[in-house]
Amino acid sequence: MSLFSPDFKDAYSAAKIWGFVSISLCLILILLFPSGYMELDGLAIWILSCLVIIYISRKQSPDLPDRQKKITIFIGFLMCITSVASISFGISHPPFSIGEFILLLSGIGVIFFALLGFRSLIFPISIPFFAVIGFGLYELFLRNQDWLTAPLIPFIVSLTVSILSFMGIHSTANGSLITFISQTGDPIYLSIVSDCTGIISLGTFTIATLIVLINFPKSVTKKGLFLIGIGYLGTFCSNLLRIIVIALCGYLFGPTGIIENVHVHIGWIIFSVWMVIFWYYFFSRQIGINFFRKK
Numbered sequence: 036m037s038l039f040s041p042d043f044k045d046a047y048s049a050a051k052i053w054g055f056v057s058i059s060l061c062l063i064l065i066l067l068f069p070s071g072y073m074e075l076d077g078l079a080i081w082i083l084s085c086l087v088i089i090y091i092s093r094k095q096s097p098d099l100p101d102r103q104k105k106i107t108i109f110i111g112f113l114m115c116i117t118s119v120a121s122i123s124f125g126i127s128h129p130p131f132s133i134g135e136f137i138l139l140l141s142g143i144g145v146i147f148f149a150l151l152g153f154r155s156l157i158f159p160i161s162i163p164f165f166a167v168i169g170f171g172l173y174e175l176f177l178r179n180q181d182w183l184t185a186p187l188i189p190f191i192v193s194l195t196v197s198i199l200s201f202m203g204i205h206s207t208a209n210g211s212l213i214t215f216i217s218q219t220g221d222p223i224y225l226s227i228v229s230d231c232t233g234i235i236s237l238g239t240f241t242i243a244t245l246i247v248l249i250n251f252p253k254s255v256t257k258k259g260l261f262l263i264g265i266g267y268l269g270t271f272c273s274n275l276l277r278i279i280v281i282a283l284c285g286y287l288f289g290p291t292g293i294i295e296n297v298h299v300h301i302g303w304i305i306f307s308v309w310m311v312i313f314w315y316y317f318f319s320r321q322i323g324i325n326f327f328r329k330k
Contacts, residue, residue: 046151046155108146112142138164188231217285233274262321
């Protein structure tokens with residue numbers, strides 16, 4: 036059946052259309068408005084949820100009874116309202132961005148699949164909603180709980196200094212401040228703060244892991260959990276690589292210019308590449324989903 040077919044009686048076709056339209060809307064929002072690390076994290080979670088929905092929709096979906104359908108539609112409306120109310124409650128930040136938009140899309144998705152009666156797709160489409168709300172509450176908690184990341188900072192500082200020294204860059208550490216001299220002769224000061232610990236990346240990876248493990252119970256094996264452990268280690272290392280790349284740019288080009296742009300963009304680039312590589316391996320080797328046709 037064509038991707039743009041108006042026939043929504045088939046759950047697989049409806050899921051494909053929903054995924055295509057919703058991901059396109061998210062991309063348009065990100066292109067039209069300034070986007071940062073959090074926006075791209077939200078997009079990654081939404082894309083993952085759409086892939087899960089499309090996969091689940093290939094199986095036979097039980098019908099949603101009329102009474103449950105009405106309750107589910109009402110819940111969907113409440114989810115849509117939450118997309119605006121979340122800013123007032125302090126769960127998310129103004130202005131309206133990808134996080135609030137995902138809340139809105141989840142609510143619309145719940146209403147959409149409830150009206151069509153596709154019961155098995157309602158919970159997966161709700162996961163990004165709970166992810167955004169949960170991460171917002173988690174962020175509220177972190178604002179006043181810097182002690183959670185405090186033990187990681189000395190370890191990351193020490194590890195960064197050791198790696199720079201191994202690469203031939205003499206650096207010194209004073210608390211959370213790393214100092215070295217660039218090739219331009221200017222001093223470079225790198226301050227390792229809470230955001231530099233990769234706590235946001237670890238949170239995003241945790242949300243993605245929950246989405247996968249909940250929707251693919253057969254992946255919960257010793258090998259699967261071992262791979263998830265590798266995933267957490269890789270997420271930490273991707274953040275460490277981000278710090279090293281920023282330090283190298285400062286060493287080569289000085290304290291202004293290139294290092295500032297790299298500091299803004301290199302984090303989401305490295306993390307996105309890692310997420311694609313890890314989850315492709317996990318889906319293809321652990322779950323057994325092939326994204327490309329075998330010759």
